[in-house]
Amino acid sequence: MLHLRTVSPPEKTERVLELLSEHRGATHLVLLKGAAVQPAGDVVEADIARESADDIIDGLCELGLDHTGGITLEVIDTALSDAADQAEEDAPGEGADAVVWQELLGRTGEESRLNVTFLSFLTFACMLTAVGVVTGSSVTIVGAMVVGPEFGPLAAVAVGLVMRRWDLVRRAAAALAIGFPVAMLITLAFTVVGEATGLFDRAALLGDHDVDFIYQVGPYSLIVALLAGAAGMLSLTSAKSAALVGVFISVTTVPAAGYAVVAAVLNEWGRCIGSVVQLVINLVGVVAAAAVVLMLRRKGQRRASTERPLSRG
Missing domain, CATH: 3.30.70 (Alpha-Beta Plaits)
Structure with missing residues (x-):
């Protein structure tokens, strides 16, 4: 109620x-x-x-x-x-199946704004990824996934597309288009300092590591992004926010951005390009799946509302 x-x-x-x-x-x-x-x-x-x-x-x-x-x-x-x-x-x-559309617009609209808080969390997440990459720590990578705030704007893009709220799409897209480059540039400076002080070593990227999945692009990259986007929108529209944590640690958006920066600084351009491709696949996959789920829920809710009279009589 x-x-x-x-x-x-x-x-x-x-x-x-x-x-x-x-x-x-x-x-x-x-x-x-x-x-x-x-x-x-x-x-x-x-x-x-x-x-x-x-x-x-x-x-x-x-x-x-x-x-x-x-x-x-x-x-x-x-x-x-x-x-x-x-x-x-x-x-x-x-x-459990009902979507309060004005509530959804309010939540996604708030989370899609480009502000200092959003940039800070995104930057911290990318920097955590950099540390996780050079230390080979998958736990740190998972922490970066949880810290990353990118699902808010991604969900806002999907909501804006389905509801034809182009102002919401533009605002959320701007948050992503500006936020990721800014976070990556700051992480770049962080990585350069780490390399100069000997903390970040090119040898840390060589060989097999638990975090190599970040730059290794394959069909499962898109599958995971689609599943995560669908689960995330289902969680958001059903007010079951606890499931969002699982979404955060499923997709490799922030890890891909952070890994690309570290790989570029350490002259591992193949891995850098792979990470960028991984980032794009995850962004597109999450938005596409979230939009499909939202359209299906909207269609289902309209059908349900016509099956019973709304007024007492």
Whole structure:
């Protein structure tokens, strides 16, 4: 269940109450007249089934509450109520399968922004990769995968493509197109200093190592990227964020970027090129699979919403 709170201009409150009271997926309706100060208006609250959230929010936006008032959603961890159970039962579809599109846009939109925090995490991840490469430490490489923040913009690109939000696509693509080169340049300086001080040795790249999978491109590179992208978007849209950790340590985006820098500094150009190709395959594969999953979920949700009436009658 989700808790919905709206700030409604007085002249629209009756229509808001009508929308919520007639919807099968809404319950626990509360009206606080004149309670809102900024913006001024009435506060209307309700608990809604996750499956109904998208339809209800669309209705509230049609009333203009996103411009003249306000709409907020919060996750309810526990709801002990027969009315809440009935609302979830009557709502179309299943809660685990429901996508709250405005919530998805908000999450991916926030994570797609190019800012100091994003650049810092991406840079630290690439530098961790550099250390992992020269020490042959697969554990350090896994740590770099977890630290890397690149899935946010990749998911945002997929969401923007499916929902035709080209502003989101441009912003997320810019974060990736600027973020990776900046992180790689800083890692380059880090690697040069390491080589000059004798910490990074060309011999560290020679021979067989546990981290050689980073630059070795093959069919499994694309397969893993596709599976990770699909799992990541499924996790993101079903609010099961714990699964995202598995996605982070499946794809070799950040490790490929870091390995390419180390290989270039140590004049291992074959491995550098292989790492760059690996990076591109992972980026494209994740976005493609995430977009396909999102399209399938959108189609399935639309079908489910037409199978049951949304209003009480």
